Amino acid sequence: MPKTPEQHAPKPWRFVSSLLGQGSKEILGQQERRDNVLTIAPIGFVVALLFSLFNTLLAPYPLLGAIEAASALLLLLPAIRLARRGQHLRWAENLLMLCGVVVFGALVVVGGVGGTGLFWAYSFPFMAFFIKGQRKGWLWSGLFLLEVGVLLLALRGTALAYPYDPVQIPHYLSSLLFVSVIAACFNLLRSRFQEKLHEGVLANTATAQHYLDQLQFLALHDPVTKLPNRTRILPLLQDEIGQAQSRHGGLLVIAMRLSRLPEISNIIGSDATNELMQAITGTLQQLLGEGGMLARIAREELLVIFHMRKPQFDLEKTTQMVGSYNLDFEIRGFPVHIDYTAGIAVYPRHGASAEALLHKAEQSMLQALQHGQAATMYDASQDEAFVRYHYRFGRLRDAMAQNQLTQHFQPLINIRTGKLVAAEALARWFDPEEGFISPLEFIPIAESSGLIKPLTRWTIREALHQCALWQTDFPGVAVSVNLSVRSLFDTELLPMLRQLLQETGINPALVRLEVTESLMLSAPEKGLAILQDIVALGVRLAIDDYGTGFSSLGYLKHLPVQELKIDQRFISQLVDDRGNMAIVESTIDLAHHLGLMVVAEGIEDQETMQQLWLLGCDIGQGYYYSKPMPIDDYLSWCHHYQQQQLLGPLAGVDGDVDGPAML
Incomplete structure (x- = not known):
């Protein structure tokens, strides 16, 4: 100075x-x-x-x-x-x-x-x-x-x-x-x-003012990218809506969820991850130019606001454009590719307020994430689906707390001997307000939330207790329970199985756990170790819905399973579809060469059952034998079925339609 x-x-x-x-x-x-x-x-x-x-x-x-x-x-x-x-x-x-x-x-x-x-x-x-x-x-x-x-x-x-x-x-x-x-x-x-x-x-005030300015900036901006955050972008988006209205134009509001960012951060470190975020946002800002605005509204989520000259747009082209951004970078010598999922909302079509457009863009992004798509446009039906999902989630949680769920059992029959060998335990939900709710609706809700853990525990506990009780009248008849991959990786699964086997005194060989072949894609080494621990308890394992996913024969031969269940979509058209016939025949052949029993689910008529017998299938399950029944009806069915077996090897739908169990 x-x-x-x-x-x-x-x-x-x-x-x-x-x-x-x-x-x-x-x-x-x-x-x-x-x-x-x-x-x-x-x-x-x-x-x-x-x-x-x-x-x-x-x-x-x-x-x-x-x-x-x-x-x-x-x-x-x-x-x-x-x-x-x-x-x-x-x-x-x-x-x-x-x-x-x-x-x-x-x-x-x-x-x-x-x-x-x-x-x-x-x-x-x-x-x-x-x-x-x-x-x-x-x-x-x-x-x-x-x-x-x-x-x-x-x-x-x-x-x-x-x-x-x-x-x-x-x-x-x-x-x-x-x-x-x-x-x-x-x-x-x-x-x-x-x-x-x-x-x-004055000096202290200037310092305090400097810190205050920093705090105010950080309250409205992302500290890494210096972009507006969620709090700041809402008024800015509302201003953009006003400008678009005055020029009779439109806006694309795009919520982008970046994939694998936490995993990448663990590899390259937090400082390099910050450089990566700056590179990503820099690339997107270059793509936007003067035609839009960018914000970081969460750690892994960005918001893109793109100006449109006209409110009309091509749905397919817009979705393809948003899903085609190339995000390849090299950060400190590491090549990094960023995948993303985008949800799109459009002004004025989907709303006239910043909150509404942001909500609908994020909702659409979650929908794309759920269906494995790169980008989706908001659809009003998504509102109904999200409301229904959260409503059902709350109702399911209450139903589990109030013991409103019940268990039905569907028999598994030895196709060659006609002998009842097991029953699959299936959860059923009758809601006092909505009536019967299909497992196809409430099981996915449980699997995508924390409810799958208590639901699995309840299912296994009920199934083992019922199986232990029916051993007096039907000795050797096993019980089968489905396990999701998420439940299989639950660290409390093995201790719970061990405890329940001790409580019920049931022979572990009478317990069959069914896992889907998606296990082969998600952490196969860890999954293999867990399956081996389960088998060490004496419990039998089955691969469920075989043929519906990416079946890896290399993993299949190493899995410690005893049964292979062919998905019902191949069984239902077995007689009329030569392709399905070839798939089923080769699957049975392969399973037998690997020493596995084969279970066919979805048998609905005698002709299908006879064809499976000719192909060498071991066990059948489906409406041809019986639909899933409450425990009392199931036990009555078992008594009736055994009496029929004493008279002759008969089977039928719900025990009413007779037909040969073996040729």
């Missing part, structure tokens, strides 16, 4: 210059000046009235008493009123100073008791510098000094003036000047202290 002319001057002159008020700063605010007046004026008002009474009644100085009383009422009282109102502070200060000039001047001239009025006048310079500051304090002090000198010389020897010694007057005026210098020095020290304090306050 360049030095001022005063800073270039020698130190003695700088002191004199400062003493005279050169370069002094007006740092007192309105409130401080008001407080100063209200500190001095009330004290002066009380003291002036007291001395007025004293000089009028007790001492022979009625003129001095009248001057003091008049000054208190006409000068100090208005100054107090102006200061209290906070109005015309300069007038209040000047009234206070004028009162000092009049009263202290009168004290010097009249002299007071024994000429002591001279001593009271020494307080005026201190008051002047305190109230008016360094520069104006000298003006008032000089005015007072001039007033006192003129009055003493002009009124010397008259009846009004105290009879001072002629030698005393110049000495008194010199002492008054000296006191003024002392008062100026004290005020200069006070002013410098206030200036330093003020500068410190």
